[in-house]
Amino acid sequence: MKHTLESIAELAGVSRGTVSRVVNQLPGVKPQVRQKVQEIIEQTGYVPHPQARSLAGGATGNIGVIAFSDNPDYLTHHIFYEVLQAIQAETAANDYDLLLFANRSTADKDYWKRIGTRRKVDGLIIMGEHIQEEHLLYFRQQQIPFVLIGKRAYNKLSYSCVTSDYYSGARQAVEHLLGLGKRRIVYINGLPDMYHEQARYSGYCDALAEAGIDVDQALIIEGEAKQEIARVQVQALFERGVLFDGIFAANDLMAFGALEVLAQHQVEVPNKVAVAGYDDIQAAAYYAPPLTTVRQDKRRLGEEAMNMLIAILRGQLEPDAGVTTVIESDLIIRQTTVKS
Amino acid sequence: MKHTLESIAELAGVSRGTVSRVVNQLPGVKPQVRQKVQEIIEQTGYVPHPQARSLAGGATGNIGVIAFSDNPDYLTHHIFYEVLQAIQAETAANDYDLLLFANRSTADKDYWKRIGTRRKVDGLIIMGEHIQEEHLLYFRQQQIPFVLIGKRAYNKLSYSCVTSDYYSGARQAVEHLLGLGKRRIVYINGLPDMYHEQARYSGYCDALAEAGIDVDQALIIEGEAKQEIARVQVQALFERGVLFDGIFAANDLMAFGALEVLAQHQVEVPNKVAVAGYDDIQAAAYYAPPLTTVRQDKRRLGEEAMNMLIAILRGQLEPDAGVTTVIESDLIIRQTTVKS
DNA sequence: ATTATGGATTGGAGCGCTCCCACAATAGGG
DNA sequence: CCCTATTGTGGGAGCGCTCCAATCCATAAT
Numbered sequence: 244m245k246h247t248l249e250s251i252a253e254l255a256g257v258s259r260g261t262v263s264r265v266v267n268q269l270p271g272v273k274p275q276v277r278q279k280v281q282e283i284i285e286q287t288g289y290v291p292h293p294q295a296r297s298l299a300g301g302a303t304g305n306i307g308v309i310a311f312s313d314n315p316d317y318l319t320h321h322i323f324y325e326v327l328q329a330i331q332a333e334t335a336a337n338d339y340d341l342l343l344f345a346n347r348s349t350a351d352k353d354y355w356k357r358i359g360t361r362r363k364v365d366g367l368i369i370m371g372e373h374i375q376e377e378h379l380l381y382f383r384q385q386q387i388p389f390v391l392i393g394k395r396a397y398n399k400l401s402y403s404c405v406t407s408d409y410y411s412g413a414r415q416a417v418e419h420l421l422g423l424g425k426r427r428i429v430y431i432n433g434l435p436d437m438y439h440e441q442a443r444y445s446g447y448c449d450a451l452a453e454a455g456i457d458v459d460q461a462l463i464i465e466g467e468a469k470q471e472i473a474r475v476q477v478q479a480l481f482e483r484g485v486l487f488d489g490i491f492a493a494n495d496l497m498a499f500g501a502l503e504v505l506a507q508h509q510v511e512v513p514n515k516v517a518v519a520g521y522d523d524i525q526a527a528a529y530y531a532p533p534l535t536t537v538r539q540d541k542r543r544l545g546e547e548a549m550n551m552l553i554a555i556l557r558g559q560l561e562p563d564a565g566v567t568t569v570i571e572s573d574l575i576i577r578q579t580t581v582k583s
Numbered sequence: 584m585k586h587t588l589e590s591i592a593e594l595a596g597v598s599r600g601t602v603s604r605v606v607n608q609l610p611g612v613k614p615q616v617r618q619k620v621q622e623i624i625e626q627t628g629y630v631p632h633p634q635a636r637s638l639a640g641g642a643t644g645n646i647g648v649i650a651f652s653d654n655p656d657y658l659t660h661h662i663f664y665e666v667l668q669a670i671q672a673e674t675a676a677n678d679y680d681l682l683l684f685a686n687r688s689t690a691d692k693d694y695w696k697r698i699g700t701r702r703k704v705d706g707l708i709i710m711g712e713h714i715q716e717e718h719l720l721y722f723r724q725q726q727i728p729f730v731l732i733g734k735r736a737y738n739k740l741s742y743s744c745v746t747s748d749y750y751s752g753a754r755q756a757v758e759h760l761l762g763l764g765k766r767r768i769v770y771i772n773g774l775p776d777m778y779h780e781q782a783r784y785s786g787y788c789d790a791l792a793e794a795g796i797d798v799d800q801a802l803i804i805e806g807e808a809k810q811e812i813a814r815v816q817v818q819a820l821f822e823r824g825v826l827f828d829g830i831f832a833a834n835d836l837m838a839f840g841a842l843e844v845l846a847q848h849q850v851e852v853p854n855k856v857a858v859a860g861y862d863d864i865q866a867a868a869y870y871a872p873p874l875t876t877v878r879q880d881k882r883r884l885g886e887e888a889m890n891m892l893i894a895i896l897r898g899q900l901e902p903d904a905g906v907t908t909v910i911e912s913d914l915i916i917r918q919t920t921v922k923s
Numbered sequence: 924a925t926t927a928t929g930g931a932t933t934g935g936a937g938c939g940c941t942c943c944c945a946c947a948a949t950a951g952g953g
Numbered sequence: 954c955c956c957t958a959t960t961g962t963g964g965g966a967g968c969g970c971t972c973c974a975a976t977c978c979a980t981a982a983t
Contacts, residue, residue, distance in 0.1 A: 258933045260682060264970065271931060290700040294643070295969035298938050299636045299977055305703075307680075316668065326725065331685050335694060340703060342645075343681045345671050352674060360630040363645075363680060468853020494770070525659070525864070529839060542849040585938055598963045603941065611961060635939030638968050 246289040255283045266291055272353055297362075306334050306552065307364035309344040310356060311378065312372035317345055322522055322541050323370060326392060329545025330368060339365075348373060359385035366552045369394060372437065376400060388555045388562045390548050394438045401565035403555070405548040409439040412537040412572035413446030416491050416519040419535070419574055421454045423517055424580070425489035429480065431501060433493045443493055443521070450560030461485050468493060473500030481508060488516055495520035495527045495536055502530070502579065518579040532578035543570045584865060586629040587796050595623045598846040603851050606631055622636040646674050646892065647704035649695060651711030651718065657685055662862055662881050663710060666732060669885025670708060671746065677893055679705075688713060699725040706892045708732060712777065718741060725743060728889050728902045729893045734778045741905035743895070745887045749779040752877040752912035753786030757860040759875070759914055761794045761859055763921070765829035771841060773808030773833045783833055783861070800827055813840030828856055835860035835876055837868045842870070842919065873917035 247513065252262045257276060264272050265280040272280075283289075295301040308330055310317050318324045327343070334341040338452040342364055344357040355378060367382060367389040376397045381485065382389050383400070391404035406485050421430050433440055448458050465474045470574070473492060475498065480487065498520030504526035510516050512532060520527060523538035547568045591698065592602045604612050605620040612620075623629075637643040637739060648670055652656050658664045667683070674681040682704055686695040695718060697702065707722060707729040715738045722729050723740070729746035770787050773780055788798050804827070806812045813832060817840065833840035838860030842852065850856050852872060858891050860867060863878035887908050894900040 248971095249969075259970085260933060260972090261931085264932095267971090273931065276931085288700075290697075292638070292969050293701050294634045294637045294702060295938090296971075298632070298638050298940085299967090299970040299972080301971060303634070304701075316665075318668040318671075324658045324667075325656075326666075327683075328658040328685075330656075331683055332655075335685070335691070340697075340701070341683045343671055343683045345668075345675070351675070357630075357680075360628075361633050361644075361680070363633060388947065399691045501613075511890075526866035526869040529866040529871075559699045588941095589939075592963095600938085600942090600963060601961085604962090607941090613961065614962085632939050635968090636941075638970085639940040639942080640940090640968065641941060 245363050248291070251280070251283055251289050252318060264461075280411060294498045302365045303363055304339055305342050305364045306330075306339045306549070307358055307367045308343055309346060309358065309367060309369055309371070311346045311348075311355070311373040311375075313347055313349055313373055315347060315512060317347070317371070322524070322539060325541035326370065326545045326548075329542040330413070330549055333546050333549035337549070344462075346371075346373075351507070354394075356381065358382070359387060368548050368552060368557050374535045383563070388552065389489070390552045390555070390579070392544055394442075394567060397437055401563045403551055403562075403564055403566040405544055405551060405558070405568045405570065406439065407539040407570045407572050409442035409572075410446040410449075411490070412539070412574070413443035414450045415446075415518065415572070415574040416521070416535075416537050417447050417450035418453075418559035419520060419576065419580060420489040420517055421450060423458075423489075425517055425527070426456060427459070427462060427487040428489035428491055428575050429462045429464060429477070429487045429499050429501075431473050431476065431490065431492040432465045432499070434465075440493065447491065462487060470496040472499040474504055475509065476500045477504040484494065490516060490518045492518070492520045493523045495524045495534060496534070498534055498579070499526075513578065513580045515583060519561070519574075520579075523575055528577070535577045535580040536575050538573045538575045540570050540572065546570060584627075586627050588631070589852045591620070591627065591629050594627070595620045612699075621713055629830055632875075636759055641801055642705045643703055644679055645671075645682050645684040645704045646679045646889070647684055647705060647707045649686060649698065649711070649713075651686045651695070651708055651709070651713040653687055653689055653713055655687060657687070657711070657916075662879060664866065665881035666710065666885045666888075669882040670889055673886050673889035686711075686713075696721065698722070699727060706730075706896050708888050708892060718869075723903070730891065730892045730895070732884055732888050734782075734907060735850045736778055741903045743900070743902075743904055743906040745884055745908045745910065746779065747879040747884060747912050749782035749912075750786040750789075750849045752861065752879070752914070753783035753831070754790045755786075755912070755914040756788050756861070756875075756877050757790035758793075759822060759916065759920060760831060760857055760859060761790060761828040761855070763829075765857055766796060767799070767802060767827040768829035768831055769802045769804060769817070769832065769834040769841075771813050771816065771837050772803065772805045772844040773837070774805075780833065787831065803826060808837060810840040812836035816843055817844040819842045819853070830856060830858045832858070832860050835864045835874060838874055838876065838919070839866075840872060842874075853918065853920045853922060859914075860919075865916075868917070872919050875917045876915055878913045878915045880910050880912065883903040 248259045252259045261272060262280055265277050293304050296470040310323055310381045314320045367387055369389050370392045379400055391402055394404050394406040451458055456474055464476045464532050466476060490501050492501055502518055503555050505512055505516055520534050523536045527534040555562050588599045588602050601612060602620055607619050633644050646700045650663055654660045671681050707727055709729050710732045713844045719740055731742055732746050734746040791798055806816060830841050832841055838858055841857055845852055845856055860874050860876040863876045867874040867876045895902050
């Protein structure tokens with residue numbers, strides 16, 4: 244039993260237009276008529292046809308999520324899937340459906356453009372490490388409203404985003420290490436050209452500054468944000484004879500890499516060297532020893548991004564308003580810094 | 584510059600119908616005409632409007648994935664997100680888009696029905712632990728072709744599915760434990776009413792049988808598939824004074840639970856008791872000691888499911904053909920069974 | 924009672940496609 | 954060279970909706 248606007252209209256003894264107004268909660272319908280129509284809709288279980296609606300110029304009722312990452316295991320990477328999960332829940336709660344895209348620049352170079360050409364979404368949440376200004380300019384030009392998760396600096400672009408407080412997260416971690424009496428704290432950076440790496444680095448520097456310690460560039464490690472790279476680089480520190488008593492890594496896997504090297508050199512953790520990571524991936528709690536790390540609130544990250552996007556879609560927020568919502572992070576103290 | 588069938592038709596000097604036939608690769612167009620039209624399409628970058636197409640009775644170009652799970656962290660749970668990732672990649676490669684649904688029966692009870700009423704997908708991949716026959720009957724009745732990941736037994740229903748080989752996975756794990764000389768192997772089951780739990784249990788029994796060992800029901804533990812439950816139940820084994828020298832758990836988290844209790848009782852692993860898990864979640868490799876476990880090939884699970892669904896959508900496979908594709912699993916040997 | 928006024932309601936046009944039938948062009952057989 | 958098969962092509966109808974004049978109907982003001 245398929246119902247359409249027309250069939251509902253007939254049943255209610257009104258016209259198509261009126262039913263449409265009721266369905267879309269638009270003004271200009273007498274309360275009694277609205278009520279009557281609503282009853283019929285309830286009885287029949289009528290649901291508007293999304294494709295027809297969207298073809299006629301309305302919305303699609305879909306939200307897109309795209310992850311820009313060259314990592315084929317993008318979902319596994321960091322905390323994507325936990326954020327995604329929150330977004331999905333929020334999307335469903337707001338009666339939208341969720342389209343999941345993932346762009347690996349290595350494969351189909353222009354994959355991400357299909358979001359524009361196919362026009363299947365009303366709005367977009369953009370995540371990932373490989374977001375380019377080009378991408379955002381395109382979506383803006385295609386008039387697809389978007390919200391970023393994670394902040395970035397661009398020349399020509401003002402956009403809204405949700406980001407966790409990397410500055411304060413890093414600062415908490417480093418202050419914690421300082422509080423343990425550590426003075427020479429290595430910072431294992433990821434790719435330093437990203438906004439959040441800079442924020443973390445500032446947190447690191449400010450924490451040291453407040454403790455009256457100068458930043459020693461010999462303790463700053465940069466490179467790809469991978470476990471293997473961290474391992475090699477911490478090994479190099481040993482070979483160069485650099486002394487240190489603490490390590491703060493920009494993500495948990497890099498902390499694991501550092502811990503492996505420490506174990507190889509039979510350095511006592513946390514007594515000789517204390518280690519803190521970032522992200523609180525599931526494995527962090529299970530690592531031996533369990534890893535002290537900064538936990539991002541992935542659920543809120545996703546929720547706030549959706550709320551912001553919905554505000555934009557409802558016209559309550561300008562698409563290029565450039566609002567930034569910052570989500571606090573918590574330091575989770577485990578045994579790489581404090582003996583249980 | 585927006586193009587439509589009509590505008591392309593005009594440019595090519597043919598009719599809408601002809602262009603449509605070219606776009607959809609239908610027969611009945613002279614080669615030269617087809618070529619000509621194809622050129623114009625290429626030049627203009629014309630892309631058919633999916634909503635219009637679908638309204639007019641065509642396909643949506645979307646594949647849905649739904650996870651039935653009461654766990655709010657469904658994506659985190661087991662290996663969902665790794666399978667999802669593979670599905671996404673495969674979907675994109677086949678020029679479909681992916682809609683992600685997640686049903687928690689606790690929240691909106693009829694959430695999953697929107698997939699039927701909204702008709703946004705051409706086909707569905709169904710995952711999760713809480714799939715009911717009712718769900719599948721509904722999708723069948725709504726004529727939405729689907730493929731399951733994981734096998735199940737239903738009365739009235741024949742469906743196609745992709746599942747990993749739980750029987751052989753379990754058997755490999757148990758044979759491995761037997762090979763270490765273990766004789767009294769505990770099996771920590773999840774919810775035993777599921778097909779794959781039964782398959783695993785058969786694998787366990789058959790491995791024992793071949794080694795000439797009788798199954799001792801005192802060694803079989805059942806309950807919810809959670810770390811906490813496993814912990815409590817292994818603790819109970821100690822309290823009851825049950826002797827054992829091996830543990831095979833139906834998932835990694837339960838293996839972790841068991842290992843915690845062993846550590847508390849200062850039981851040497853693997854010498855006194857060897858432990859194997861199932862799934863190979865990321866944390867398994869990082870656990871102390873690293874966990875021997877059965878790795879499911881999540882990528883192939885997703886890929887095969889998509890391939891099967893696409894075959895159905897192309898009419899190459901009957902929706903109710905009842906084909907089962909079995910994906911082998913590998914035993915990953917780590918230090919809970921073999922000292923490094 | 925009559926007209927202005929503004930909100931409620933109607934229904935046509937059109938979104939871009941697929942489906943399908945009618946018709947045109949071509950090929951084959953006598 | 955004409956008549957019939959066959960294949961190729963054109964375009965109307967319609968999918969279910971939104972948008973937008975045009976029209977209708979109350980009510981209040983004259």
